[in-house]
């Protein structure tokens with residue numbers, strides 16, 4: 001009997017110890033802390049995320065501090081109610097305001113859970129990561145740029161930056177034109193093609209250069225803007241045209257719209273969506289310059305519309321809609337073979353609403369050409385094409401009244417006047433003269449000449 005009682009007491013004690021050791025309130029697993037990447041660069045303002053989880057008991061409190069040398073700044077401290085198992089803390093760090101110096105700093109996170117382990121103090125996890133404070137924007141030297149740019153036309157810019165630059169381009173109003181880097185000794189050489197599209201909302205161009213901390217250096221690119229005349233065209237719209245061309249381009253939910261609303265929907269909303277899609281596709285252009293010499297035009301063709309034409313649409317004697325034409329319309333015989341404007345790689349083939357069947361060709365450095373309203377294409381995405389290689393045949397797919405080619409030139413996805421790129425003299429003097437050191441990989445250049 002005594003022996004049995006002894007066993008029972010031992011079992012009870014063991015069970016008690018087991019309860020303490022293994023039951024959830026006494027668990028020994030510390031919180032899991034997820035920090036930003038080690039070596040992350042931060043400038044005068046940085047947004048970072050810290051994620052902390054704890055199971056099964058949940059989080060009790062968290063402290064986050066930033067340390068540099070002997071100094072320390074508390075960034076965050078909080079206690080949590082029962083049942084907080086996971087939290088993402090968005091930290092806004094302003095090192096300059098805090099008084100940090102350039103160089104390394106340590107982000108320290110301490111989190112405690114609700115376990116009763118450690119005499120009820122819980123499990124504490126600490127984690128730290130090194131951040132690098134950098135207030136100095138990259139050094140930028142403007143080497144050369146096109147000095148005379150036509151309205152709606154294009155220009156080129158060549159510049160060098162210190163090695164810390166990670167991203168650069170040209171800002172024109174709300175539009176951004178990407179610059180492409182080439183590493184050389186102790187600096188980076190960059191080239192960008194940019195333009196002044198009709199909808200840029202600004203005719204000034206600024207160079208924008210960023211480093212990995214987000215420090216930005218910006219300054220204006222000096223050039224003279226030359227006027228180009230605007231063509232205004234009026235289009236009468238008939239019911240027959242709306243039936244034949246507009247209704248097929250409407251999404252199914254809008255098929256019952258009355259004719260004029262249907263026309264406005266396609267000419268305004270669908271047009272904008274399609275142009276955004278083409279812009280997005282064309283902005284995927286890659287770095288290396290693939291084109292050589294002037295671009296070529298559809299053979300034996302007549303120009304029936306030019307770039308930037310302001311179109312007004314009339315229905316039953318009333319103005320109902322407007323648009324801006326973002327390419328050249330070239331009419332030849334029906335189903336005329338369409339040549340690639342220059343050497344490049346096929347970026348996209350497919351149907352894009354009012355543009356019908358299209359081909360986009362990437363020529364590098366952000367430059368793409370667009371071929372629209374095609375009947376069919378004879379090339380595949382990713383395929384390399386020679387200048388003049390037949391890529392498809394003209395037709396009137398999409399919003400086209402008759403068989404023609406709509407030809408566009410886009411820089412970083414933004415349309416510019418294609419006519420300039422057919423002009424050998426313009427291309428040589430205004431663009432290639434600026435890009436030459438970049439294409440040839442020379443180390444330095446001298447700005448010269450009237451461009």
Ligand SMILES: [Zn+2]
Pocket residue numbers: 305325327328329405406407
């Ligand atoms: Zn067109």
